[in-house]
Structures are given as C-alpha cells and as structure tokens.
Amino acid sequence: MSNDELYVAIDVDVVDTWVALVNPFGQIKGDLKKPSHSFKEDRGIKSAIAIMQELLKSKSVKPENIRGIGISTPMLEVKMKDRSTVLPFLYMAHFKHEFPNTLVRAAADVTLMALAEFNITYQSAPKSLYYLNWGSGIGGGIVLNGRIWPGAHGVASNIGHLPIKGVGMKCWCGHTDCLTTYAAGEILPIHYFKMLESMKPKNYKSPFEGKSQKDVTFIDIMKASAAGDVIATKVFDMATTAMAKALSIVVNLFNPELILIGGAVAGASSDLVNMVSQKTKTDLMFPETHKTAIVPSKIHRAGLLGAYQFVFANAKAQQGKKVGKALKAVKK
Numbered sequence: 001m002s003n004d005e006l007y008v009a010i011d012v013d014v015v016d017t018w019v020a021l022v023n024p025f026g027q028i029k030g031d032l033k034k035p036s037h038s039f040k041e042d043r044g045i046k047s048a049i050a051i052m053q054e055l056l057k058s059k060s061v062k063p064e065n066i067r068g069i070g071i072s073t074p075m076l077e078v079k080m081k082d083r084s085t086v087l088p089f090l091y092m093a094h095f096k097h098e099f100p101n102t103l104v105r106a107a108a109d110v111t112l113m114a115l116a117e118f119n120i121t122y123q124s125a126p127k128s129l130y131y132l133n134w135g136s137g138i139g140g141g142i143v144l145n146g147r148i149w150p151g152a153h154g155v156a157s158n159i160g161h162l163p164i165k166g167v168g169m170k171c172w173c174g175h176t177d178c179l180t181t182y183a184a185g186e187i188l189p190i191h192y193f194k195m196l197e198s199m200k201p202k203n204y205k206s207p208f209e210g211k212s213q214k215d216v217t218f219i220d221i222m223k224a225s226a227a228g229d230v231i232a233t234k235v236f237d238m239a240t241t242a243m244a245k246a247l248s249i250v251v252n253l254f255n256p257e258l259i260l261i262g263g264a265v266a267g268a269s270s271d272l273v274n275m276v277s278q279k280t281k282t283d284l285m286f287p288e289t290h291k292t293a294i295v296p297s298k299i300h301r302a303g304l305l306g307a308y309q310f311v312f313a314n315a316k317a318q319q320g321k322k323v324g325k326a327l328k329a330v331k332k
Contacts, residue, residue, distance in 0.1 A: 007315070008052055008066055009308035011301065012036060012044070012073040012091070013109065018301070019051045021059060022308045030059045045094045063102070069095055070311030071106035072113075072303035075139060075155065086154050103318070105311045109133075111148050111157065112306025113299075114141030117260050119309050121298050126257030130250055131297070132159065134243070135263035136185040136218075142254070148310070160184065162249060164242045182242035185218035185265045191235045192221055201230060219268050226269070240272065244279030251292050252285050262297025 006029070011018045013036065020031040032055040037044040048071075056063060076087045092106035114131030129143040138160030142149040150156050160180040161173055169187075171178035181187060193213045196206060207224045208216050224232035247259060261273050277294035281287050299305065 005067055006061060006065060007308055007312055008055075008069045009304050009311070010048055010052065010069065010071045011109070011304035011307055012048060012071070013303070014074065017044075017048050017051055018304055019048070019055050020304060020308070021055060021061065022312075024312070026308070030055055032058075042094070045091055048091070049095065049098050063099055066099070066102050068103040068105065068311035068315045069099065070112075070307035070309070071095065071104070072109045072307040073106065075108035075110065075158065089154060103311060103315055105314050107148060107150055107306075107310060108139070108141065108154070109303040109306075110139035111141035111150050112310055113262065113297075113302040114143045114260075114306070115148050115309055116299055116302035116305035117262075117297060118143045118146065120305065128254070128256040128258070130157075130254065130256040130259045132247070132259060132261045132266075133263040134183070134185075134261055134265045136265075138180050138184050138243075138263075140250075142256075159246055159250065162246045164245055179242055179246045183239040183265075185263075188218040188221045188235055188239060189213050189216040191238065192216065192231060195231050195234060199231065204230070207232070218265055222265075222269050222272075226271075240275050241279055244276050245283055247276065247280045247294070248283035251280065251290055252283075255290065256292055259292055259294045260297045261294065262299070262302070266296060 005024045007022045007024070009020045009022050015036060016033050017036045018031065018033045021029045023029055032051055034047070034051050037047045052069075053063070056066070071088065071091050073087045073091050078085050078087055078090050086108075088106040088108055092104050095104045095106075110131060110133045113133060114129060117131055118129050127145050131141045131143075133139045133141075140157040140159040142157050161171065161175065161178045163175070163177050164179050164182055165177050168176060169181040170176050171181050182191075190213060192208075193216075207227070207229055208220065221232050221235055225236040250256070250259065261276065266272055273294060273296045280294060281290075284290050
C-alpha cells in the first residue's frame with residue numbers, strides 16, 4: 001500500500017474497538033475491529049495500540065508513515081494515584097508515548113459524533129450544532145463555527161448529568177436525579193417494573209408477564225408503549241418529558257441553530273424525535289423567537305468519522321492548509 005499520506009482513526013466503545021486506515025480523501029483503506037477491554041485499566045489502551053499495529057502490519061504500512069492518529073472514546077473519569085483525568089486524554093497520552101513523532105488527537109465520542117454530523121451532513125450550515133446521543137446512556141457534543149467545543153477541561157456537554165428533580169434515583173456518577181436516571185435506555189425497564197409494583201392497575205395484564213426486569217430492554221418498553229400499554233406509555237412519557245426539559249436548558253443557554261438526536265433509543269422510534277421537539281418548546285423562554293430545529297441524526301457509528309476528521313483538520317492546520325472535501329465522507 002502507498003504510504004503517501006495516511007491517517008488512523010480509532011473508535012472505542014463499550015463493545016468493540018474499531019481501527020481504520022484512512023487516506024486524505026476520506027477513503028478507508030483497511031480496518032480492523034476487536035472486542036473492547038475494561039476502561040478502568042491500561043489493558044484497553046494497550047489493546048487499541050495492538051489493534052492499530054496489527055492493522056498497519058497487515059497493510060505493510062510503517063508507523064512513521066502515519067500523519068496522524070485520531071481517537072474517539074467514551075467520556076469517563078479515570079482516577080489515578082495522584083490525580084484524575086478523563087479517558088480521551090489518557091488514551092492520547094499513551095498513544096503519544098508509543099508514537100512520539102506522530103500527531104495524536106483524542107476527544108469524547110459524542111463530541112466527535114457532533115463534528116462528523118457537521119462535516120458530512122451539514123457542512124455549509126449551520127454554524128452552531130448540538131448533538132445528543134440517546135442510547136443506553138446519554139451524552140452530547142457541541143460544534144461552534146465548524147469546530148468542536150469540548151470545554152476548558154474536555155468534559156463539556158454532559159447533558160446526561162443535568163439534574164432533573166423528581167424520582168430521587170441515584171445515578172452511577174454518585175449524584176441523584178440526573179437526566180440519565182429518567183431517560184437512559186438501560187433505566188427504562190427499571191422504571192417500568194417500579195411503576196408496575198406501585199400502580200397495580202385493575203385488570204391490567206403486563207406484556208412482560210413471567211419475565212424479570214433483566215429480560216426486558218428499552219426497545220421492548222417502546223414497542224409496548226406504541227401498542228398502547230398504559231405503564232410503558234407512562235415510562236415513555238416520563239423519559240421524553242425529562243429529555244425535553246434538558247434540551248430546553250440547552251436551547252435557552254446555548255441557542256444552537258440545530259439539535260441532532262442519535263443513538264439506539266432515538267433510532268428505535270420514528271415518533272420520538274418529533275415528540276421531544278414538541279415538548280421542548282413548552283419550556284423555552286421565548287418559544288416564538290427560538291428557531292432551533294430538532295431532527296434525527298443521519299450517521300451510524302459517527303465516532304470513527306469524527307476521529308479522522310478531527311486529526312485530519314489538526315494536521316492540515318499545522319501545515320497552514322485549509323481543510324477540503326475530505327471531511328465530507330469516510331468511505332471504503
């Protein structure tokens with residue numbers, strides 16, 4: 001394979017680590033995907049490095065010929081002996097140590113998803129974009145004037161941990177009543193069985209009779225709601241109302257031109273985005289003035305695309321060059 005100008009894009013999620021070799025025209029020249037390891041130890045980082053090295057070897061590409069490495073990881077805090085950091089920064093530090101002469105850039109997956117959406121779907125407009133990833137967990141990313149905004153310490157836009165008072169459920173982060181405790185996909189079955197126990201409606205037959213909480217997914221809850229199940233509908237209504245309140249805060253505070261909603265929960269229902277959009281308007285300060293559009297995301301696994309775009313743009317900036325059409329797509 002020609003070593004003229006190649007980049008490595010890495011997308012790490014809870015299931016697998018995907019490494020791709022990309023040319024400056026946005027074409028994937030080879031890729032390799034393997035199961036991810038724990039985020040709480042260096043094993044996951046070492047695995048990602050090993051996957052990259054295996055891919056380069058299989059394509060006869062020397063590491064010194066890679067112009068840049070872009071990395072997308074979940075936004076998680078990592079506590080070390082003397083300090084705390086976040087997972088993207090930890091990956092970046094390890095990769096810089098392993099490849100000292102190569103440009104390395106890393107950011108949170110949802111932030112890079114936002115960048116991918118901006119570059120691929122909406123390159124000419126808008127100038128401001130908020131991306132909401134609504135899946136088993138909840139996260140967000142901001143793009144301003146074509147650039148990601150990760151915040152001063154790399155942890156901006158953690159919408160999943162906005163406090164939405166009500167149910168008093170403790171979040172994994174240690175706080176209570178985070179948006180995640182109302183609307184994250186993995187939480188919806190918990191709420192269903194709690195409501196089933198507390199409401200005990202007369203003559204009600206659960207669509208999940210004989211099943212335990214662990215046997216029911218958020219997709220099951222959404223399907224039951226669509227079929228008219230009263231408890232599943234209450235759970236779905238609670239989740240969409242909580243999400244709308246969180247997005248109204250985003251709009252009142254940030255006022256982006258566009259909000260994109262992606263992720264497994266959003267993708268499981270064709271009505272969900274429209275429902276959340278309508279509910280968001282009820283909590284806006286100036287509902288007639290705000291023109292923020294809330295629409296479904298169009299890209300799957302956008303973290304890999306964003307990782308490439310992020311490092312590619314940084315490499316070109318270092319060379320004093322403008323970024324061209326390569327950001328419009330990553331394709332085989």
